[in-house]
Amino acid sequence: MTDALLSVRNLRVEFPTRRGILTAIDDVSFDIMPGEVLGVVGESGAGKSLTGAAIIGLLEPPGRIAAGEILLKGQRIDNLDAEAMRRIRGKRIGMVFQDPLTSLNPLYTVAQQLIETIRTHADISEAEARSRAVALLDRVGIPAAARRIDDYPHHFSGGMRQRVVIALALCAEPELVIADEPTTALDVSVQSQIIDLIKEICAERGAAVMLITHDMGVIAETADRVAVLYAGRLAEIGPVREVITAAEHPYTAGLMGSIPTLTQDNARLVQIPGAMPRLNAIPQGCAFNPRCDRAFDRCFKDRPDPLDRGNGRKVACWLFDEVGAAAKEKANV
């Protein structure tokens, strides 16, 4: 795994508050290979967006990276100074945010925002930047790009604005694009177009994608691998086909069971009982233990580390530990 484009190693993000330190992301590790699409799923508050913000160096204070490292092509980027990190943002790691209606500055034309971004990262003339911007807008599917480029963001519909946002995220040709719920704010009818666009255009440019979403359907269609986060911890990671068809972590299995399918038309959807714990009330042992129907004594005592299950799969669950399995059998007898 040394040739990974991005390596997140034992990342820990904390928010110091008056009542003590909240750990929002706790010991999360994963890799993203060049050109790969990694899906990151989890409930609201599981730490998906924070992971993205930590990678690109835009954690809102007082949030901070308390431990672990983030490596981009083997070079640490979590401890860079502000100016060096700024050069990486946009140029090497692009980001697409959730809400295209608020991501663009309403007072500048699309052209102004694109050209400004392009010229921040490349030493080229205004005219050259403009022609690049037009080509890019054309590529992301804005009709009559050469004319529309001088329009203001409010002239565009939501889906079109998200295309503009994608163009902005890609205009300095980054190696990695972090897409933070890029379709949540959009109409269902344009969601798949936007996802397809992100996938295609990144594949074209060889850029890897970290796709943050809570939509398993999107992950199933788009991602190569998927990482499941729960309460700031990594529950399971692996190739998307295997995780979807044979989820190992009980939480992932519950997530999969909650997706409606066309084949089992009258079956009730599985519901995971309870809610994700608040950050200041994460139980001892496995964070999922209060909601897990397969939890046994060890789950309430020790926290499971991600266990290697072969083929790049990892599961943080005692059920798959030799000792744990044995204990479980004993419990069942």
Add this chain to the structure above:
Amino acid sequence: MLAYIIRRILQSVLVMLVVALVSFALFRFVGDPINSMVGQEATIADREALREQLGLNDPFLTQFATFIGRAAQGDFGISYRLQQPVMELILSRLPATLELALVSGVLAFVFGVGFGVYTALKRNGWLSNTIMTVSLIGVSLPTFLIGVLLIWVFAVELQWLPSFGRGDTVQIGGWTTGFLTATGRASIILPAITLGLYQMTLIMRLVRAEMLEVLRTDYIKFARARGLSNRAVHFGHALKNTMVPVITITGLQLGSIIAFSIITETVFQWPGVGALFINSVRFVDVPVMAAYLMLIALVFVVINLIVDLLYYVVDPRLRVDRAASRH
């Protein structure tokens, strides 16, 4: 756009008429101008003759109609006290007030925006905290006290600046300016600070609050995520977005600066329209008071109009919404 301007101008005329009515009605109750115009020895017949000559015996509506009719032509009558045409009096005093208002308005805007941006960007720095604390004084101290304090420190103790008057002035056409002489420039500093301090702290606090708001928005986050420099993010993206409310307040404050220069002009014996107004009140000089109120109303109305038009320059969304609603 043109229809909008015409509509706004018609509204403004209506506002002016109402102001005229209110001020005209009010001044009927401030006292009898005849008393201060004639001496002790004037006979009842003399007084009656003067009353008749000034039209004070006409019915209220007739007097008001005459007043409006003349005012529309720029004729506000003759000052009871100084026996000069009111327009002439006001025009001769207006440059002093406008220059004072301009200087304090510019001071308030430049320092208000500057300090506001600084304190928003360096939220917890010691200098920011100092500025914020000092600004509280600017908000809470009354204008006349600030004026007197400044006179005491800079004119009496340090003797750096003159304590009263306008210094030497130069006549350019119908305009007297103090900007071209050294004493004129020195004289305007203290009154301008006195008049502008409150507005400056107001603008500063507004800019700070707006800026903090804007810095939290998604498009600022996205601008950072694209790797734009802090400079571009703060001054290109954030500051421009804070300007719409700031322009409104600054514009309206400019009106207040002109209107409330009365106190500052009194403290510094500044020969402007504010001082003229105060003296007129003392002598129940109704034509001057009415003209002054109309002038202030006009200033507010015009500034409001300009502010509304400035929105179009700053915010492209308004241009479209307005165009769309017209179709």
